[in-house]
Amino acid sequence: MSMFELEGLTKRFGGLTAVDDLSFTVDRGEIVGLIGPNGSGKSTVFNCTMGRYSVTDGSIYFDGEEITDDDTHEVVERGLSRVSQESNPIDAMTVAANIKLFTLPNSVRTMRGGGDEETIFEYAARVDIEDKLHEEPGSLPHADVRRLEIAKALATEPEMLLLDEPFAGMNQQEIDELVTKFETFRDEGMTMIVVDHNMGGLMRLVDRVVVIHNGVKIAEGDPDEIAENETVRNAYLGSSEAM
Numbered sequence: 001m002s003m004f005e006l007e008g009l010t011k012r013f014g015g016l017t018a019v020d021d022l023s024f025t026v027d028r029g030e031i032v033g034l035i036g037p038n039g040s041g042k043s044t045v046f047n048c049t050m051g052r053y054s055v056t057d058g059s060i061y062f063d064g065e066e067i068t069d070d071d072t073h074e075v076v077e078r079g080l081s082r083v084s085q086e087s088n089p090i091d092a093m094t095v096a097a098n099i100k101l102f103t104l105p106n107s108v109r110t111m112r113g114g115g116d117e118e119t120i121f122e123y124a125a126r127v128d129i130e131d132k133l134h135e136e137p138g139s140l141p142h143a144d145v146r147r148l149e150i151a152k153a154l155a156t157e158p159e160m161l162l163l164d165e166p167f168a169g170m171n172q173q174e175i176d177e178l179v180t181k182f183e184t185f186r187d188e189g190m191t192m193i194v195v196d197h198n199m200g201g202l203m204r205l206v207d208r209v210v211v212i213h214n215g216v217k218i219a220e221g222d223p224d225e226i227a228e229n230e231t232v233r234n235a236y237l238g239s240s241e242a243m
């Protein structure tokens with residue numbers, strides 16, 4: 001049985017169909033890349049999954065149960081967490097306090113309630129910001145703010161992570177380090193969907209790629225197959241973005 005499944009997911013905004021009858025599955029422990037040119041519907045898939053957008057048609061399943069149109073907190077409590085494209089830490093609070101906030105509402109999974117110092121240290125250490133716990137996010141470099149967003153997601157104790165453009169704004173060394181982190185997460189049993197515009201950071205990381213264009217799935221396969229796929233190449237050429 002798949003860990004995650006979209007079955008005919010459709011999302012319309014008025015006359016615009018942002019996601020059109022999209023189906024794919026993700027197995028437990030798999031890393032799937034969801035790619036497509038600008039505006040192809042990638043973030044909308046995540047927003048529907050996390051209960052931020054209501055679904056127009058179709059179904060979403062996680063761990064064998066339907067989660068279509070569940071509230072965000074219900075989805076998180078089931079073990080799904082998302083790292084958004086935008087970072088939104090609370091600048092007036094320390095890194096530790098920002099992480100701690102995310103251990104509170106979903107602590108039913110851990111029964112720890114509130115996350116003690118040691119627990120918060122562990123979440124931070126998983127993305128190498130354990131020495132920044134007493135700093136405020138505004139004083140951190142971009143890559144550390146992004147790492148904080150991942151630590152916040154980890155603090156909800158997810159079984160599956162949705163990562164929206166995790167490599168954006170990072171230099172090559174930072175991307176390489178993050179790829180290694182995600183590989184460690186996978187070795188520990190985490191399932192992931194990673195969204196990106198291009199194949200760059202994803203190529204080495206993902207087991208499988210789903211490509212969408214104008215909300216429609218145009219290809220699915222391993223990274224090598226996708227890199228060679230004519231339809232995918234044409235979709236990117238048409239959007240003037242590099243693959």
Ligand SMILES: Nc1ncnc2c1ncn2[C@@H]1O[C@H](COP(=O)(O)OP(=O)(O)OP(=O)(O)O)[C@@H](O)[C@H]1O
Pocket residue numbers: 013016018036037038039040041042043044045197
């Ligand atoms: N809340 C919304 N209201 C109206 N239209 C929206 C909304 N959210 C997304 N859209 C539209 O849906 C389409 C898909 O957008 P989406 O952000 O999902 O694409 P994307 O693949 O994530 O793009 P990008 O790579 O630029 O982040 C776009 O045409 C976008 O303008």
